[in-house]
Amino acid sequence: MTVRFTAQQVLENIFSHVQQDYSDSEQEEAEDVSEDEDGEEYNPEHDASLSSEEEQQQDIPQAEREKLLSKNDKIRWSSVAAYHNQNELSWIWQTWRACQVHQCIETRETASDKLAAIREVWDEWVARLLLLYNPGPDVTVDEQLVPFRGCCPFRQYMPSKPAKYGIKSWVACDAKSSYAWKMQVYTGKPTSGGPEKNQGMRVVLDVTEGLRGHNVTCDNFFTSYELRRQLLRRNVTMVGMVRKNKPELPPALLAAKDREVFSSRFAFTPTTTLVSYLPKKNKNVLLLSTLHTGVIGMYSCRRMTARWPLERDQPELDAS
Incomplete structure (x- = not known):
C-alpha cells in the first residue's frame, strides 16, 4: 500500500522530529545534575563510559552551538549528526520529493x-x-x-x-x-x-x-471575419491585416494586376470596412476594420509639380 503525504504534513513531521529531539536534549541536561543535588556519590567511571557521540557533542564550543539556533531562537539545530540517523534523513527527503510529485499529479493532469x-x-x-x-x-x-x-x-x-x-x-x-x-x-x-x-x-x-x-489591433495571423463578429458582441472594435486565403474576401479586391501602385480599393458592410492597398507592383495588402465604418470616397492627391519633396510625399497622401 502506498502512503501519500501533503506538503503540510511533511513539514509538520520534520518540525515535530526537531522539536521532540530538542525537548529530549533538555530533559537529559536536567537529569545530569551534580552530586549535591541528587545525593549520589561521584562515580568517575560514569564519565569514562560516555559514548563517542556524546564526546563529540561536548567538544563543540558553546559559541558554535549558538550559531545553529534558528532566527526566532525557538529551534536548536546541531552540527553533529546525532539527532537523526542517515536512514531517517533519507526517509524525510524521499517523502518530501514524493509529496511534490503526488501533489503535481493529483492537482494537475500533466x-x-x-x-x-x-x-x-x-x-x-x-x-x-x-x-x-x-x-x-x-x-x-x-x-x-x-x-x-x-x-x-x-x-x-x-x-x-x-x-x-x-x-x-x-x-x-x-x-x-x-x-x-x-x-x-x-x-x-x-x-x-x-x-x-x-x-x-x-x-x-x-x-x-x-x-x-476598446479597439484591438492585431496582425494577419489573428484577423478574421468571424473574430470581427465575436468582438462586436463585446462592444470591441478591431483593426488588422487579413490573409488572402480567407473565404470571406471578395475576388475583386484580391486582384493586383492592372492596378496603379499606391492605389486603394474599398469594400463595405454595415459594420466593416475592407481595404486593398497596392504598395508595390502586383502586390496588395488587405486591411479589415470595424473601427472605421464611415463612407469613404476615392480620390487622388497627386498634382503636377517640379519639386521633388512634394512628388515624393504624394503617394503617402493617396494611401492615407
Missing part, C-alpha cells in the same frame, strides 16, 4: 497541462496584472518569444525572431504604455488530436476577455 509545474504561480501573477492597470482605448494583441535554449517540452523555434529559440506567449498590451495586461503561455500542440483550429481567434478572445469599448 498529460494535458504542460505548465503544471508553475501553473498556480502563473495564474496568480496573471490575475494580478488585471488589477494593477486599466488599459487605454487601444490594445494590441501579438506574440512574444522569451529567449530560452534549455530543456522545455514546449520550446519554440521561430527563425524570424532575434533569439530564434524560446518560450512563446500571447500578450495583450496597452498600445500607449506597452503594459502587458493579459498573457498566455503557448505550450505547443495538444497531446491528443490534431492541431487546434481557429487558434488566432481563440487567443484574441481569451486575452481580451473583460474589455469593453
Whole structure:
C-alpha cells in the first residue's frame, strides 16, 4: 500500500522530529545534575563510559552551538549528526520529493497541462496584472518569444525572431504604455488530436476577455471575419491585416494586376470596412476594420509639380 503525504504534513513531521529531539536534549541536561543535588556519590567511571557521540557533542564550543539556533531562537539545530540517523534523513527527503510529485499529479493532469509545474504561480501573477492597470482605448494583441535554449517540452523555434529559440506567449498590451495586461503561455500542440483550429481567434478572445469599448489591433495571423463578429458582441472594435486565403474576401479586391501602385480599393458592410492597398507592383495588402465604418470616397492627391519633396510625399497622401 502506498502512503501519500501533503506538503503540510511533511513539514509538520520534520518540525515535530526537531522539536521532540530538542525537548529530549533538555530533559537529559536536567537529569545530569551534580552530586549535591541528587545525593549520589561521584562515580568517575560514569564519565569514562560516555559514548563517542556524546564526546563529540561536548567538544563543540558553546559559541558554535549558538550559531545553529534558528532566527526566532525557538529551534536548536546541531552540527553533529546525532539527532537523526542517515536512514531517517533519507526517509524525510524521499517523502518530501514524493509529496511534490503526488501533489503535481493529483492537482494537475500533466498529460494535458504542460505548465503544471508553475501553473498556480502563473495564474496568480496573471490575475494580478488585471488589477494593477486599466488599459487605454487601444490594445494590441501579438506574440512574444522569451529567449530560452534549455530543456522545455514546449520550446519554440521561430527563425524570424532575434533569439530564434524560446518560450512563446500571447500578450495583450496597452498600445500607449506597452503594459502587458493579459498573457498566455503557448505550450505547443495538444497531446491528443490534431492541431487546434481557429487558434488566432481563440487567443484574441481569451486575452481580451473583460474589455469593453476598446479597439484591438492585431496582425494577419489573428484577423478574421468571424473574430470581427465575436468582438462586436463585446462592444470591441478591431483593426488588422487579413490573409488572402480567407473565404470571406471578395475576388475583386484580391486582384493586383492592372492596378496603379499606391492605389486603394474599398469594400463595405454595415459594420466593416475592407481595404486593398497596392504598395508595390502586383502586390496588395488587405486591411479589415470595424473601427472605421464611415463612407469613404476615392480620390487622388497627386498634382503636377517640379519639386521633388512634394512628388515624393504624394503617394503617402493617396494611401492615407
